[in-house]
Amino acid sequence: MDSKDNLNKNELVEEETGEIENSEKSPKGGNFLMKAAGEIFDVLELFVFCAAIILTVFTFLIRPTVVEGPSMENTLIEGDYLLVGGINYTPKQGDIVVVHNVGLRYYNKPIVKRVIATEGQVVDIDFDTWTVTVDGKVIDEPYVKIETDDRRTSDWDYPITIPEGYLFVMGDNRNHSADSRSRDIGLIDERCIVGRAIVRVFPFDRFTIFD
Numbered sequence: 368m369d370s371k372d373n374l375n376k377n378e379l380v381e382e383e384t385g386e387i388e389n390s391e392k393s394p395k396g397g398n399f400l401m402k403a404a405g406e407i408f409d410v411l412e413l414f415v416f417c418a419a420i421i422l423t424v425f426t427f428l429i430r431p432t433v434v435e436g437p438s439m440e441n442t443l444i445e446g447d448y449l450l451v452g453g454i455n456y457t458p459k460q461g462d463i464v465v466v467h468n469v470g471l472r473y474y475n476k477p478i479v480k481r482v483i484a485t486e487g488q489v490v491d492i493d494f495d496t497w498t499v500t501v502d503g504k505v506i507d508e509p510y511v512k513i514e515t516d517d518r519r520t521s522d523w524d525y526p527i528t529i530p531e532g533y534l535f536v537m538g539d540n541r542n543h544s545a546d547s548r549s550r551d552i553g554l555i556d557e558r559c560i561v562g563r564a565i566v567r568v569f570p571f572d573r574f575t576i577f578d
Contacts (some may be wrong), residue, residue: 430561432465432477438538438545439463439479442510448569449479453562458482458534460501463564463577466536466555477561480536480546481510486557490535491526492548497541500526514542521548532557 434447442463443449451465458464460482467477484490484501491500497513499506529535533554538544547554567575 429565430465432479432561432564434479435476437543438540439481440540440543441512442481442539443479443564443567446570447567447573449564450566450568451562452565453560456560456562458485458557458560458563460484460488460506464534464536465561465564466559467561468559478545478552479564480538480544480555482534483537483547484529484535486529486531486533488535489526489528492521494520499537508539510539512540512542522550523548529554534560 430451430453432449432451434443434445434449436445449465462482463479464482465477465479483499483506488501489503492498493500497511499508527535533556535547536555537546537548545552564577566577567573
């Protein structure tokens with residue numbers, strides 16, 4: 368009886384040992400699925416977090432704008448892709464700005480122009496020499512494109528004093544730009560400024576960071 372009992376005990380121990388070894392070698396199905404689900408959740412969580420950051424940046428800090436038309440040549444050409452910053456922005460002379468809600472049926476899309484003068488400044492333009500004067504000083508405009516055989520004039524009598532809260536803007540392509548020289552657009556309410564062009568990101572060979 369003792370020999371049989373010992374034999375049975377040994378067989379039982381061997382079976383239990385074999386089961387333990389097999390369970391260690393083979394992963395449990397439940398644990399594997401939980402681990403996979405956890406990894407997928409981590410990826411989704413990271414994706415949602417990144418999407419929220421991008422949405423916040425493009426809503427409150429930076430906005431994309433595509434240049435339309437020839438009015439800013441040769442500084443900007445049609446199809447250029449800009450990133451525009453507008454948070455706590457105060458317009459300054461020389462800035463390239465994006466303007467919306469101009470209020471005309473012909474300009475129901477954002478327009479891109481350069482700030483020539485801000486509130487309180489006095490603008491004068493000599494249309495014979497294309498000289499632009501602000502507060503009695505001729506401003507340096509190396510960016511301007513002018514066709515001498517086609518001169519765009521203005522609807523205003525100069526000089527003009529810019530009222531509070533308004534801007535005088537022009538396109539760099541002075542012969543082919545609808546801007547503050549025309550009463551159709553006129554002086555720009557600062558509240559219509561989306562922001563300043565910070566960088567041209569496309570096309571890649573024209574990548575530019577604007578001062």
